[in-house]
Amino acid sequence: MDPFTERTPRVVSAVKLLRGAERRKAGRFLAEGENAVTEALASVPVHELFYTENAAARYPDLIEKARVAGVRSSLVTDRAIRALSDTVTPPGVVAVCDLLDVPLDAALASTTRLLAVPVAIGEPGNAGTVIRVADAVGADAAILAGDSVDPHNGKCVRSSAGSLFHLPIVRERNTDVVLDTLSGAGIQILATAADGEVDLDEADDLLARPTAWLFGNEAHGLDPAVAARADHRVRIPIRGRAESLNLATAASICLYASARVQHRDS
Structure with a gap:
């Protein structure tokens, strides 16, 4: 043939x-x-x-x-x-x-400890990388909130290196619905912020709790109204001369920090 x-x-x-x-x-x-x-x-x-x-x-x-x-x-x-x-x-x-994505409620359980929540993420390569990191640290799900890229985009699928198939993926365009649902489930919400009131290095007590990490758009960061709804805003200490960290790097550091504390205490 x-x-x-x-x-x-x-x-x-x-x-x-x-x-x-x-x-x-x-x-x-x-x-x-x-x-x-x-x-x-x-x-x-x-x-x-x-x-x-x-x-x-x-x-x-x-x-x-x-x-x-x-x-x-x-x-x-x-x-x-x-x-x-x-x-x-x-x-x-x-x-x-x-398609792989599931409803928000289906991704949450009484045993949920760690969630990656990129908000309005626009670059499929970054989305795939965040999903890959979430999988690597043992997160329970990745929730793409707001006007985010389709996780089934070819570049996102490739960047996830197979992790897209390993953990629940949620798409929810209404960020308020995501935040309300997380709060209602008793999951604390942490947002990355350069001027956050909490230093990541001093946050182990917070990190031990069930946590959803919010990560902002590559170009503009988190909308101030979204960051304000977080239980705490957390800054990653930068000791060198770099002005900032990109989204995927910040997500990797924060998710790993939570996983380290949660697995140590489990």
């Missing part, structure tokens, strides 16, 4: 999932590359797999695993895989998966 081309209807349908509106409409997204596809097969319903001849030679076990799982798997041309990819050098294997 000849490989599918970029004009094959099933490929054409999958290409549409590169657009956010189509992902929402179909309830599906594309996971690209060996790492993402492997995690997808282990975690969520996968409806289709497209791969090139070169990928078949490089990832035979992965493609066989998909076939054994009953996933419809199709050889495609290099032009077709380029159409399915938003990278300069496509890795040659793409899976069509169900």
